[in-house]
Amino acid sequence: MLAVLLAILVGLIALFWSLSGDTDQITTVIGDNAGYLIGLLALGGLYLMASTGDYRGRRGDAIRHAAIWVVIGLALIVGYTYREELRTVVYRVAGEVLPPGHTILIDTTPTGEQAVRLRRQENGHFVARGAANGISLSLLIDTGASTVVLKTADAARVGIDTNALSFTTPVSTANGTTFAAPVRLKSVSVGPLEIRDVEALVAQPGALSENLLGMSFLKRLRSYEFSGDFLTLRG
Known part of the structure; x- marks a missing residue:
């Protein structure tokens, strides 16, 4: 025995x-x-x-x-x-069975480059469970947004003094034009992908229903690619 x-x-x-x-x-x-x-x-x-x-x-x-x-x-x-092939299969299966919003690490290289995959939600949007300034947030991927945009309540959660904000920047939303306050975030991350010193906006209270992960984050990645029901972010 x-x-x-x-x-x-x-x-x-x-x-x-x-x-x-x-x-x-x-x-x-x-x-x-x-x-x-x-x-x-x-x-x-x-x-x-x-x-x-x-x-x-x-x-x-x-x-x-x-x-x-x-x-x-x-x-x-x-x-x-065949560990690399097996790992790819595991990641694909995980991407299919995990709820939308979960980030699946699909690639890593000796130089530190990594990639994550997001699955489209039933409403057609891609939403990531990311973080700003180390605080977990839900982030709606929006390539039409020039910057990351946070709701006022979530901005306060990540350490921004919302009482000192000046809402002077016009922003177009689904509900029309509103105004937002420019800020800089120490970091924004999705899974293992982290971008530091990110330009962002804080929307006026009630102007947004979702935080937006815009181009001030996406354009600093190595690449991002939409393919069917999946979005791949590479950093």
Whole structure:
């Protein structure tokens, strides 16, 4: 029994390692030998099972458990070999099943470039659960807005003194023209994508029903792309 538990432990460690999103760090530590190491872990688990006395007189159990461990080892090696493809499939499935507004990390590169994907809501809009000045906010993606625009209540939440604002900038909304106050946000983020020192506006009370994620954020990304029911932001 001890051998089985040790084998399972080794297998879980190898599985987590091989499918971890931080494979660049793994490569940095062990170079191009990660696949070989996973194979050694699998063989090590098999050796642990064979080197104990748990299976004396139980040849059938030994063969069956050894076969299971061989399959696990092969699955680990295949999983590591095709880890990028598997990760893409996982992200696509997550994008389909998670509620709209969730950001799904779909890509990361050794240089730190990342991408997230948003799914369109039933009303046709893209809404992200982002943050301004580190405070979580719901943000409606609006390429027609020149800047990020916050509701007065949410502006107060992120640390802006709304009593000192001067609403002098005309803004066109679905309800007509209103006035907003220019401000600068320390940071705006969607998932892992963060832009610092962002130009923004604070709308007059009652003028907006949603915070707008406008071009003062979007234009500073590496790119953004609409494709069917998905919006991909790359930074």
